[in-house]
Amino acid sequence: MRIAFATFSQETNSFCNVLVDLNTLRQFTVKGEDMRRASDGAHTYLGGVYDEARQRGVEIVFTRATSLKPSGPCHEDAAEECMNEILGCLCREYEKQAYDGIILFMHGACATPKHPDVEGEMLQMIRSKLGYEIPIGMVLDLHGNITDEMAQLSDILIGCKCYPHIDEYEQGRRILALLEEKIRLGYKTYHRLVKLPWHMVPAQGLTEGDGPAGDVKRLCIQKEQEDPDLLQLSFFQGFPYSDVPASSVSFISVAKTQEAADRHALEAARYAWDRRADFAIPLYGAEEAVALALQAEKKPALVHESADNPGGGTAGDGTDLLREMLRVNVPSAFGFIFDPEVAELAKQAGVGNRITCLLGGKTDKLHGEPIQLTDAYVRCVSDGRFIRKSPMGLGGKNSLGTTVCLEVGNVQIVVGSFRTQTFDEGPFVTAGVDWELLDIVALKSAQHFKGWWGDKVETIIPCESHGVMTANIRLLTFTKANPDYYPLGNADWEEDRV
Numbered sequence: 001m002r003i004a005f006a007t008f009s010q011e012t013n014s015f016c017n018v019l020v021d022l023n024t025l026r027q028f029t030v031k032g033e034d035m036r037r038a039s040d041g042a043h044t045y046l047g048g049v050y051d052e053a054r055q056r057g058v059e060i061v062f063t064r065a066t067s068l069k070p071s072g073p074c075h076e077d078a079a080e081e082c083m084n085e086i087l088g089c090l091c092r093e094y095e096k097q098a099y100d101g102i103i104l105f106m107h108g109a110c111a112t113p114k115h116p117d118v119e120g121e122m123l124q125m126i127r128s129k130l131g132y133e134i135p136i137g138m139v140l141d142l143h144g145n146i147t148d149e150m151a152q153l154s155d156i157l158i159g160c161k162c163y164p165h166i167d168e169y170e171q172g173r174r175i176l177a178l179l180e181e182k183i184r185l186g187y188k189t190y191h192r193l194v195k196l197p198w199h200m201v202p203a204q205g206l207t208e209g210d211g212p213a214g215d216v217k218r219l220c221i222q223k224e225q226e227d228p229d230l231l232q233l234s235f236f237q238g239f240p241y242s243d244v245p246a247s248s249v250s251f252i253s254v255a256k257t258q259e260a261a262d263r264h265a266l267e268a269a270r271y272a273w274d275r276r277a278d279f280a281i282p283l284y285g286a287e288e289a290v291a292l293a294l295q296a297e298k299k300p301a302l303v304h305e306s307a308d309n310p311g312g313g314t315a316g317d318g319t320d321l322l323r324e325m326l327r328v329n330v331p332s333a334f335g336f337i338f339d340p341e342v343a344e345l346a347k348q349a350g351v352g353n354r355i356t357c358l359l360g361g362k363t364d365k366l367h368g369e370p371i372q373l374t375d376a377y378v379r380c381v382s383d384g385r386f387i388r389k390s391p392m393g394l395g396g397k398n399s400l401g402t403t404v405c406l407e408v409g410n411v412q413i414v415v416g417s418f419r420t421q422t423f424d425e426g427p428f429v430t431a432g433v434d435w436e437l438l439d440i441v442a443l444k445s446a447q448h449f450k451g452w453w454g455d456k457v458e459t460i461i462p463c464e465s466h467g468v469m470t471a472n473i474r475l476l477t478f479t480k481a482n483p484d485y486y487p488l489g490n491a492d493w494e495e496d497r498v
């Protein structure tokens with residue numbers, strides 16, 4: 001059996017002004033043999049698909065993989081080039097030697113002004129060239145905004161189940177296994193998509209631990225274990241910062257009968273909807289969050305910024321929390337803030353010297369004002385490289401570009417040159433910061449950091465700073481997402497209408 005495999009993944013934050021152009025897109029694209037090498041041994045969706053294929057004796061036809069960091073929308077020409085290239089690869093390979101199925105890994109919340117549903121569009125393009133008979137398996141991120149087109153044009157649509165997404169590798173294996181069995185045994189699969197009138201923010205979505213999102217995840221898994229007709233039941237939290245009509249929480253089932261698909265998706269949706277009030281979270285400003293951290297019995301306490309989480313397409317140079325830490329001036333470290341200009345300035349000055357500069361707050365006007373630093377001590381200059389220790393992407397080679405540690409009073413500030421969230425201690429380690437004996441460690445991430453930090457620190461405090469991933473979505477102006485959906489409005493869910 002041969003299965004073709006392609007990836008085009010981007011999470012679009014409509015409120016971010018950093019757009020993806022053709023150059024960026026090409027920079028994050030691998031093809032053919034390079035895609036195989038990137039998959040081999042990786043703890044990612046790609047690695048999972050490849051390992052499961054080898055175990056089942058399936059030959060993978062590697063075509064093209066574009067995996068972009070979350071940011072503002074793609075330019076139209078970039079998105080269209082990527083989709084056309086994937087389609088071209090799939091068609092050329094099919095002409096050379098027909099394969100038996102296709103696996104697509106996409107995000108589920110990729111949008112451009114012209115294509116509010118890039119994933120549905122990609123499926124439509126493939127179907128129009130290769131027909132409706134060839135089985136397509138699709139794996140999406142838990143933050144996908146699922147559309148009818150995605151459900152109708154794919155045969156098996158699943159998501160990752162965990163947030164932090166520590167199960168990407170396992171779900172990569174699962175999509176391959178499900179598609180291989182469907183092709184080998186020849187059974188038909190049925191979807192049921194249930195969309196709830198609900199905008200859930202990532203800060204509410206932790207599935208590990210006792211919270212409501214964890215209860216929903218466990219219910220989905222329990223249903224899969226109890227009913228052999230139910231192949232997968234996915235809880236998609238949606239991504240409200242992608243301002244598209246399809247933005248919402250949704251459930252999608254894949255089953256061997258339509259009855260099972262309908263029943264399980266509706267029951268899980270009903271359970272989550274009835275518990276929606278339980279998802280409320282506290283919103284601490286920077287001052288309150290730091291004050292709470294100082295009260296923690298066991299040090300260090302960790303404070304994290306969800307609203308400026310580059311993992312959801314924010315600027316990464318927000319200054320609210322760092323400014324408050326500098327004011328309080330207890331032994332602490334901030335890992336990290338994005339500011340390539342300052343990193344370069346410090347590198348030029350060299351270790352042991354001092355620099356005066358404006359730090360952060362440069363990408364837009366939505367993440368706080370720049371901080372004036374005077375005679376900041378350059379403690380460390382690094383190439384920013386480290387190996388990922390987080391269970392998400394474990395073992396992967398990471399780089400923040402030129403990375404420096406500046407010391408201002410008792411605060412050590414890590415400044416990096418690549419926008420990404422902090423998953424583990426990598427940004428601290430590469431900048432020479434020994435965080436364990438400090439009072440406060442701070443970082444920018446909504447939930448993924450908990451995959452590694454969760455059992456390293458006792459106290460974790462969310463900080464609701466200024467940023468385009470604010471948990472208070474009433475602060476944002478939506479133009480395409482439904483303003484009646486909970487909690488913006490009072491829309492109720494009428495099951496029969498779905």
Ligand SMILES: [Zn+2]
Binds near residue numbers: 141142143165
């Ligand atoms: Zn996600």
